[in-house]
Amino acid sequence: MRDRLLAAEKVKAIDWRDNTLYLLDQRNLPFEETWVACDSAARVAEAIRSMVVRGAPAIGISAAYGLVLAARARFAAGGDWLAALEADFALLAESRPTGGNLFWALNRMRERLDRVKDLAEPLTALEAEAMSIHESDREANLTMAQLGVDLIRRHQGNPQALLTHCNTGALATGGFGTALGVIRAAWLEGMVERVHVDETRPWLQGSRLTAWELASDGIPVTLNADAAAAHIMKTKGVTWVVVGADRIAANGDVANKIGTYQLAVNAMHHGVRFMVVASSSTIDMNLASGDDIPIEERDAAELLELAGKRVGADVEVFNPVFDVTPADLIDAIVTEKGVVERPDAAKMAQLMCRKRLH
Ligand SMILES: CSC[C@@H](O)[C@@H](O)C(=O)COP(=O)(O)O
Incomplete structure (x- = not known):
């Protein structure tokens, strides 16, 4: 059945490419298919809060990519970037309170960060973690x-x-x-x-x-x-x-x-x-x-x-x-x-x- 389900996958609401998170704007559906480009954690948090993206799993995935965007910006700014990143964790966590996937995804990002923070280049690992959260949700859907x-x-x-x-x-x-x-x-x-x-x-x-x-x-x-x-x-x-x-x-x-x-x-x-x-x-x-x-x-x-x-x-x-x-x-x-x-x-x-x- 898995192959038939994969063949039936059509709509996609979250697209991560070129260091940007693109979200299908669900406020305008079904009449308009427009996308919102998010290039910062603040924009991702706002997209979650305003329901551009919604649904507990999609919110969790988006927050994980939001954290990648935040880490890139904080790392590039130098200084104590790990301390500065705490504000982004908090901003994303505050975006919506009920869905558990948001906090689960941010915890996974934090665990990965703890493992790679002393590397010369920790950003690739963080991006890989967000992509893995995304892919594992897709796989979980098929199994369920x-x-x-x-x-x-x-x-x-x-x-x-x-x-x-x-x-x-x-x-x-x-x-x-x-x-x-x-x-x-x-x-x-x-x-x-x-x-x-x-x-x-x-x-x-x-x-x-x-x-x-x-x-x-x-x-x-x-x-x-x-x-x-x-x-x-x-x-x-x-x-x-x-x-x-x-x-x-x-x-x-x-x-x-x-x-x-x-x-x-x-x-x-x-x-x-x-x-x-x-x-x-x-x-x-x-x-x-x-x-x-x-x-x-x-x-x-x-x-x-x-x-x-x-x-x-x-x-x-x-x-x-x-x-x-x-x-x-x-x-x-x-x-x-x-x-x-x-x-x-x-x-x-x-x-x-x-x-x-x-
Ligand atoms: C796979 S989505 C499960 C739930 O997130 C869904 O049933 C739901 O209640 C979504 O609420 P929303 O307010 O649209 O984010």
Whole structure:
């Protein structure tokens, strides 16, 4: 299946070339395909904050390249460049708070830096580390796609209707996608009749990005308002909800795009299975439970305005952009190290001791 998945890779959102990070500007999709060139850590941090690039894995990869840009600039400036680089680590780490891949990628860059900082030329090694983070995410996507398909096949006949939330495809990752990777692979295997896509208010990752990715692949897709999800589970024969994750705690609680938690509650009520697909770089074993995951709150304008036009009344706004789904509502967490069914702390600890399967 791997070769078929590789052949199906089309969209690319992150491009590192000529010492510059090029990011496909996701704020303008699906109508305009424009790229933002980042030549400094500050520009990368701003691109993450303003959602030029989004999706936990893509944010982590971008931050790693951002650190390469920072190291180049600090090294060239001379003096105590390692001390100066700490400001860039902090700037990138502050860009978005919830996704675990950002901190994981910066930690990997720091570990590599510690090993090479005394070399006459440490920059090549840092660039190689960022490229390896990028490539390993791509590989993890392929492995997870196969494992997710196997899981669906084990549990149910075909073809089937799936429901997804937010965007977890090529735009959100370094490769084929996490949850959307599983869905795209299941389609290639002839296992999908239709994919129901939540619009994903307020930023519309579902209607603008996921619907676009699925339609470009020729996959039958139906867009729905987030509030229609329970009704769809009840009436449209949905067998699996398949979503990604921004951070997974040590007990298997999952932070993902706001609205995921209510999908899981509804899935349990309707006997629909609930699958989370995320690489091990999203799992944060330092956080005992989902209560410890910081939840990003974004600007009130995201709710009060539509396409730049004011639509909401002048009231206080609460705009958390992620929520936490408790582990006991999750049927399976699919990672590149394997699948954890009915996750709990002991199973997550066992998973993290395993090697990657690719
Ligand atoms: C492979 S992407 C997984 C998650 O990052 C995704 O589901 C999500 O919630 C993205 O949120 P976003 O705010 O668009 O960055």
